[in-house]
Amino acid sequence: MPAGDETLLASTRESLERVQGFEVESLVREKELGAQLAFTGIVEPALRLIGLLDRIPSSTLDDMPNEQLQALQNRADTIHNIFTQVAGFTTAQSDPKGVRDSLINQIVAQYQPCFNELHPLIAYSHYRAADFQSLEREARETRQRIEKSFADGEARMGAALNDIQQVLAAARTAAAEVGVSQQAIHFQDAADDHKTDSDRWQKRTVWTSGVLFAVAVFFLFARNLGLDADNVPEAIQLAVAKVLVFATVSYAVYLCARNFLAHKHNAIVNKHRQNALLTYTTLAEAAHSRADQDVVLTYAAACTFGPQPTGYTKDGGEGFMPPNSVIGLVKDAAEGKE
Structure with a gap:
């Protein structure tokens, strides 16, 4: 993979994890803005967007080509920019209520294009997570490791039992010799x-x-x-x-x-x-x-x-x-x- 692809992969992973770990409750700001201008209505659509992105684990990004990585990064950055605007919203403007409603509508409007663009990646992520062949292969490998560990443990137990029997026999002999010596x-x-x-x-x-x-x-x-x-x-x-x-x-x-x-x-x-x-x-x-x-x-x-x-x-x-x-x-x- 070229060096540019590694850079794109790292930046895409950073953008995705940044949105996935965002605290939506911090956007409400009811104490600062009051009940009239608080972003109460942004919580539900924002959670839906983050839930959509949560269906793409960052571990599946290693399999995606550059085009899908770029699209995912752009979508995550767009959502994060709207969140940033909400976090920096102030009442010192001509129409604060209209600006607030516009930001909420932007978050609501992001869901449909985001779903249309990301649903193939979500489907692939679910398939990869439910790769039954890989699961079966891993299960066989796990079973082989367990059987090998069991066989090794049984061999060690047999050797330990043999050593214990030898020690017991030696102890009995020593006890008899000690008794005779006494x-x-x-x-x-x-x-x-x-x-x-x-x-x-x-x-x-x-x-x-x-x-x-x-x-x-x-x-x-x-x-x-x-x-x-x-x-x-x-x-x-x-x-x-x-x-x-x-x-x-x-x-x-x-x-x-x-x-x-x-x-x-x-x-x-x-x-x-x-x-x-x-x-x-x-x-x-x-x-x-x-x-x-x-x-x-x-x-x-x-x-x-x-x-x-x-x-x-x-x-x-x-x-x-x-x-x-x-x-x-x-x-x-x-x-x-x-």
Whole structure:
């Protein structure tokens, strides 16, 4: 489109919108002119003219050629000029009533030529506004956009649901692990306590062993302790005293060593129970059947809660059931044996 056409289009749109947005009530001016000269009779014909121009939306001007644009602009400017004359009307003239009536008649007379000239443009504007093919095309495009948006939303919902399920599974696993960890802490505390006690008794064992070594060296070099070895009663008394002292120190060494070994043994056992409890979940998930899971559970329970040697009693103390026996019982139960 040439540059002149763009200028004409812009000026025509400005003239049309200026008339369409004009406030007709401002033309009455009854307070200024009085009831005798007020433009009361101009309201209805002016509204009819503006209503006629309102039927041509400014958006349809883009499709109009220059001839129709020029005609529409001239008609809008003519109407606006009459409105301007009415707005500038004063009583300081020879025949104000006749001038007022002339302006009203001009507005009334504008309707017929305006209708004759603009009705094709009005019809075209209505057709363009009711372009069913365009509406159908826009409806199809809108439907496609909605379907695409729905499909994208459904895909996002599926992905979000999958993420939620993964998070839920991870949360359940974490909760189970936390629950197991909370129970395993008891065995960890017991293992730490026994380790502390074993370190303490180890030091005592070293000390008592040193005392025993010192007593042995002392007895080796101080044989008679100022007593007469030829005197049999004194010799017996010395021998008994040495035996008692040596036996007492030896028993102290034995007792310290036994306590050290017992606490060391219990620290290892409780650490083993802690590891068995922490690894139970992994082993249970690796089982493929309920029966295998029961075997793992029973085995883990036997390792965790089964009686263990304390270090003071013989190995395999009372009530202790070896893991092989536990597995055999579970297999028998699974096979329906009594």
